[in-house]
Amino acid sequence: MTPAFLSVRDLHVSFRTEDGVVRAVDGLSFDLDQGKTLGIVGESGSGKSVTNLTILGLHNPLFTTVEGEIVLDGQELTTAHESELEKLRGNKVAMIFQDPLSALSPYYTVGRQIAEPYMKHTGASRKAAWKRAVEMLGKVGIPHPAERAKDYPHQFSGGMRQRAMIAMALICDPDLLIADEPTTALDVTVQAQILDLLKDLQREFGTAIIFITHDLGVIADMADDIMVMYAGGAIERGTVREVLRSPRHPYTWGLLNSMPRLDSDLSTPLSPVPGAPPSLLTPPPGCRFHPRCAFQDRVGGNRCVTERPLLAPDRASACHLTAQQKHTIFIDEIKPRLRHGQEDTA
Amino acid sequence: MTEDPVLPAPREATDEAAREPLLVVEGLTKHFPVKGGFPVRRTVGQVQAVDGIDLTVHVGESFGLVGESGCGKSTTGRLITRLIEPTAGTITYRGRDIGHASRKQLAPIRSEIQMIFQDPYSSLNPRQTVGKIVSGPMEINGIEPDGGREKRVRELLEIVGLNPEHYNRFPHEFSGGQRQRIGVARALALEPKLIVADEPVSALDVSIQAQVVNLLQKVQRELGIAFLFIAHDLAVVRHFSQRVAVMYLGKVIEVGDRDSIYTRPRHPYTHALLSAVPEVNVTDEDTGGRERIRLAGDVPSPINPPSGCRFRTRCWKARDRCAAEEPPLVQLSGNHDGHLTACHFPEDPTTAREEDIVLDPALAALEGESK
Numbered sequence: 001m002t003p004a005f006l007s008v009r010d011l012h013v014s015f016r017t018e019d020g021v022v023r024a025v026d027g028l029s030f031d032l033d034q035g036k037t038l039g040i041v042g043e044s045g046s047g048k049s050v051t052n053l054t055i056l057g058l059h060n061p062l063f064t065t066v067e068g069e070i071v072l073d074g075q076e077l078t079t080a081h082e083s084e085l086e087k088l089r090g091n092k093v094a095m096i097f098q099d100p101l102s103a104l105s106p107y108y109t110v111g112r113q114i115a116e117p118y119m120k121h122t123g124a125s126r127k128a129a130w131k132r133a134v135e136m137l138g139k140v141g142i143p144h145p146a147e148r149a150k151d152y153p154h155q156f157s158g159g160m161r162q163r164a165m166i167a168m169a170l171i172c173d174p175d176l177l178i179a180d181e182p183t184t185a186l187d188v189t190v191q192a193q194i195l196d197l198l199k200d201l202q203r204e205f206g207t208a209i210i211f212i213t214h215d216l217g218v219i220a221d222m223a224d225d226i227m228v229m230y231a232g233g234a235i236e237r238g239t240v241r242e243v244l245r246s247p248r249h250p251y252t253w254g255l256l257n258s259m260p261r262l263d264s265d266l267s268t269p270l271s272p273v274p275g276a277p278p279s280l281l282t283p284p285p286g287c288r289f290h291p292r293c294a295f296q297d298r299v300g301g302n303r304c305v306t307e308r309p310l311l312a313p314d315r316a317s318a319c320h321l322t323a324q325q326k327h328t329i330f331i332d333e334i335k336p337r338l339r340h341g342q343e344d345t346a
Numbered sequence: 347m348t349e350d351p352v353l354p355a356p357r358e359a360t361d362e363a364a365r366e367p368l369l370v371v372e373g374l375t376k377h378f379p380v381k382g383g384f385p386v387r388r389t390v391g392q393v394q395a396v397d398g399i400d401l402t403v404h405v406g407e408s409f410g411l412v413g414e415s416g417c418g419k420s421t422t423g424r425l426i427t428r429l430i431e432p433t434a435g436t437i438t439y440r441g442r443d444i445g446h447a448s449r450k451q452l453a454p455i456r457s458e459i460q461m462i463f464q465d466p467y468s469s470l471n472p473r474q475t476v477g478k479i480v481s482g483p484m485e486i487n488g489i490e491p492d493g494g495r496e497k498r499v500r501e502l503l504e505i506v507g508l509n510p511e512h513y514n515r516f517p518h519e520f521s522g523g524q525r526q527r528i529g530v531a532r533a534l535a536l537e538p539k540l541i542v543a544d545e546p547v548s549a550l551d552v553s554i555q556a557q558v559v560n561l562l563q564k565v566q567r568e569l570g571i572a573f574l575f576i577a578h579d580l581a582v583v584r585h586f587s588q589r590v591a592v593m594y595l596g597k598v599i600e601v602g603d604r605d606s607i608y609t610r611p612r613h614p615y616t617h618a619l620l621s622a623v624p625e626v627n628v629t630d631e632d633t634g635g636r637e638r639i640r641l642a643g644d645v646p647s648p649i650n651p652p653s654g655c656r657f658r659t660r661c662w663k664a665r666d667r668c669a670a671e672e673p674p675l676v677q678l679s680g681n682h683d684g685h686l687t688a689c690h691f692p693e694d695p696t697t698a699r700e701e702d703i704v705l706d707p708a709l710a711a712l713e714g715e716s717k
Contacts, residue, residue: 043552157644159643160644187414189641190644192622192624193640193641214551215552216626218624220625244626255552258557259552259626260556260585261581261626262580262623262625263625264581266604269560269563269564270559272553272557272560273553276521277551
């Protein structure tokens with residue numbers, strides 16, 4: 001087996017704060033192959049953004065401790081020198097942020113900002129880089145790209161700014177694109193445009209994408225594989241089909257159940273996950289999810305409280321329930337609640 | 347925390363009472379002036395945030411208002427609570443026009459119309475205890491409930507699923523979902539008849555969002571309070587509202603009962619909006635029948651909206667008539683009672699379409715290449 005294009009092994013990221021040490025990411029491992037999309041889903045504070053800032057080395061080294069391995073195409077990133085990371089950023093690895101207005105500088109024209117990484121990484125002349133920027137703007141669907149490249153970010157609408165960010169991220173033809181909630185700030189009709197655009201550009205450029213979001217609907221649309229994160233660790237991983245159609249972790253069940261859908265049954269109230277996510281300063285012992293879990297009494301002994309379940313490398317969920325139990329609980333108790341509403345459309 | 351706290355005797359909303367209009371909005375308009383120029387700043391334009399909308403909210407009904415950012419849904423909410431004064435039009439609350447009522451005239455009505463805000467962090471005073479925040483409305487209105495304000499506050503905290511013992515805590519000691527519950531308790535303090543909830547759950551995580559939606563639903567049903575539920579999330583609105591209005595660029599373009607809007611929409615924009623919602627298919631069947639409409643571009647500027655139908659610049663059915671003539675909001679043939687649509691060339695009253703519509707030039711080009 002050839003090693004994965006991006007391989008993260010047993011990653012721990014912690015921050016020193018006034019109140020103590022926050023373990024934002026605690027023992028995370030995953031792989032991503034070239035040209036594939038990994039969707040990372042989780043609630044705020046689950047560690048999904050921190051993981052990806054760490055890949056690019058964008059954390060503050062004064063307050064952050066990083067342990068574990070991040071290997072991108074054979075190169076170890078956690079110990080890499082800043083100058084090496086600089087060569088990667090915007091070149092081999094690019095990032096799209098949630099809020100395109102704060103990610104673009106108001107002082108420079110859009111075209112100049114898009115051209116900058118190209119000039120830096122390829123050594124192209126200003127003129128050639130500008131030409132390339134205009135070409136990219138056209139590719140992401142900005143009408144009259146030659147004129148609009150001379151505009152400043154405030155003259156662009158929200159959707160156009162996000163398109164400009166995508167153009168900037170893809171100008172050096174990166175192998176890995178990290179998209180951190182790229183459509184959360186956008187309206188649904190614009191979100192749909194941007195998601196379609198990303199998919200089409202991925203097909204054209206063959207880029208691997210890490211797509212971070214809290215919206216399972218967006219993930220279902222975009223990703224090949226899903227990783228569900230909770231309180232700093234991955235609790236379930238698998239293909240989109242596996243995770244959404246036969247989920248194996250009580251938290252994933254809770255997420256699917258609490259999400260209102262356009263076809264869900266209206267006669268019953270939503271079933272939320274009780275309680276709130278734990279503090280990462282003092283995470284609960286054993287399974288991080290056990291204080292909110294309705295199924296811990298089906299696990300023998302006190303294992304949920306004493307022993308932290310681990311995620312096996314293949315298709316798996318980090319839960320002490322046996323595979324058989326997970327299967328029967330999902331089929332008998334969870335699925336009937338998800339399926340309703342489907343009958344009347346059939 | 348108790349899951350099912352005892353609620354005061356519910357005010358049964360009979361069918362007859364449900365038909366009784368609580369709030370009637372007619373021709374409601376709000377234009378904000380745009381100032382510019384030097385050295386003397388003058389008004390150079392008007393942002394037509396809300397431009398002549400009609401709405402009716404019945405007693406005890408939950409009414410949803412959906413639309414994308416900048417469509418005027420929040421401005422409508424602020425006009426109805428009279429946080430701002432309308433440019434034109436009337437807001438009739440229980441038979442009285444409150445559109446231009448003075449502060450004094452509004453005082454008794456203010457206690458009957460309450461608001462829940464989007465951001466549970468900025469809408470609670472960080473220097474006040476929960477007890478003080480929730481009893482604030484009673485204090486201002488000089489209301490002394492039986493057994494004292496503190497007892498009433500503790501009751502309210504229990505209704506919204508918070509521990510009454512937390513009376514003396516400060517907002518920072520609570521999580522986002524719990525803070526939103528405090529906001530709900532405050533809105534309930536004066537036993538209002540109408541609550542305007544402006545994006546009450548969009549700042550919360552999915553698992554917490556469902557908790558708050560359920561709470562609002564319980565309050566609405568058991569206390570018989572009418573809700574104007576403003577949100578951009580179509581699935582949440584569908585769960586909460588009996589009737590729904592869709593807004594686009596300051597206009598209501600379609601309004602009707604929930605079923606009509608979600609399963610038989612007639613306005614092209616409503617179709618596009620519904621098809622744009624990313625959905626999880628949790629069942630084994632490959633339905634694949636969901637229509638896919640990709641609109642081009644963004645919402646036009648409300649300073650200089652398109653003539654005629656405001657949606658025509660992004661609409662695939664637009665013809666000359668759409669630019670010349672503004673479509674009225676009327677009941678089309680084939681619509682259910684009370685389902686009104688503002689379109690010259692409405693869609694057939696069916697659920698799905700045959701082919702996809704892609705209006706985005708970049709996507710169309712990319713799809714053309716790949717073929």
